[in-house]
Amino acid sequence: MNPVYDFIQRNRVLAKIEKAQRSKARNLALDDFDLTGFPNILFKCCDLFSLNLGHNNIMDLPNDIIQLKNLRHLSLDYNSLDKFPMALKQLSHLVTLNISHNPIKELTKDIGCFVTLETLWCNACCLTTLPEELGTLIKLEAFGARHNKISKLPDGICNLKNLRWLTLEDNNLHNVPQNFDKLQSLVHVNFNKNNFNFIPLRMSKIKTLRYLHLQNNEFFTLPDTTIFAMPHTKINLQHNPLQLEDNKIYSNVIVTGTENEILDLLGNDSDSSSDNWDNSLNSSDLNYSDTESESEDEEILTDIPRLSKFLVTF
Structure with a gap:
């Protein structure tokens, strides 16, 4: 990396963190700053409610992250994590966690410690299985694990009675667990690009299910019996x-059908959350931050002495 660019990037980060600390900011976005580690000053931002660290080069998290005791939303997508960061267990009060687009081969069995988690994204990792302990996340409402190599869902997933949005597009699934119909809050399911050749009859017992996506699977005939048992569900x-x-x-x-016809059937009577879900099929980016304007960034770039009082590397 160019030394001047490296200097500017690192000190822009410090400038943003210092500003967040001074103002006791609740939201901080540090996306796309080529970070490989954490500036120590970050752990002094004890008022942070949400932290975005996407699109960096972070390989692990330090235990000092426990100092961010008020953090509820954490995004670590598009980094270089090759395993689930064990330091995260110290943030068991998280509500939203995004670890998508990291080469993480498996979710830890300790995932059950996140008892307050409502949203979990682990899209485009390197997952082949999901742990049974996933079923202990009883507050989970949205779960995404698209673009992995998962061939079977754990039975424990059927315990997620608050789960509303489930997307497992582009995996190797061909069936669902026996007790899948226990998911009586489920509204939207995305099984596109899997290996289904039938719709499990137990899915017809989920009366809350409104959208079922089964594009690019292995259906040779229409499953009449199940379709007639699901008049409340729009099936693609x-x-x-x-x-x-x-x-x-x-x-x-x-x-x-045409794109407009599909939107008429799948979009017109859906709530806004469902519409947003349809539009998010290619991305799991979550942004809870109040980001600074372009003009502020330009001001930082043109005024090097004001970057930071800490001219150090990390």
Whole structure:
């Protein structure tokens, strides 16, 4: 890296952290600063409620992160974590955690310590399994693990009675656990790009389910029995090798159609959360930060002496 650019980047970070500390800020965004570690001054920002550290080069978290005792939302997506950071266990009060786009091979069995967690994103990691302990996250409302290599869901996932949004697009799934119908808060399920060739009948017993995405799977025929048992659910079966019969019409199923027709069926009567979910299929970025304006960043770049009083590296 260019030494001048490196100097500017590091001291821009310190300037932002110092400002957050002085103002007792609740939100801090340190995305895309080429961070490999943590400035010590960051741990003095005890008022932080949300912290974004996405798009850096962080490989692990220090135990000092426990000092951020008020932190509730943490985003670590697009870093270089090759294992679940054990220091995170000290932040068991987190509400939102995003570890997507890191080469993490497995979720720790200690995931159950996050008893207050409501949203967990672990998309595009290197996961092949999910731990049974996932089912102990009884407050979890949204879970995303798309773009992994998961072939089977743990039975414990059926204990997530508050789960509303589930996306497991682009995995190797072909079935769901026996007690999947216990998920009686489930609204939106994304099983696109998996290996399903039937809709498990137990899914028809989830009366809250409104959107079921099964595009790019292995359906050769339409599962009539299950479809008729799910009149309350809009089902997308596009891009399957279906052999269709012309005389069959299903008001709640998409097998072909234009983009506008699909939006009419899947979007018009959904709430805003569902719309946002549809639009988030290619990203799991969460941003709770009140970021500074472009003009403030430009001011920092053109006024090097004001960058920071700590001219150190980390």
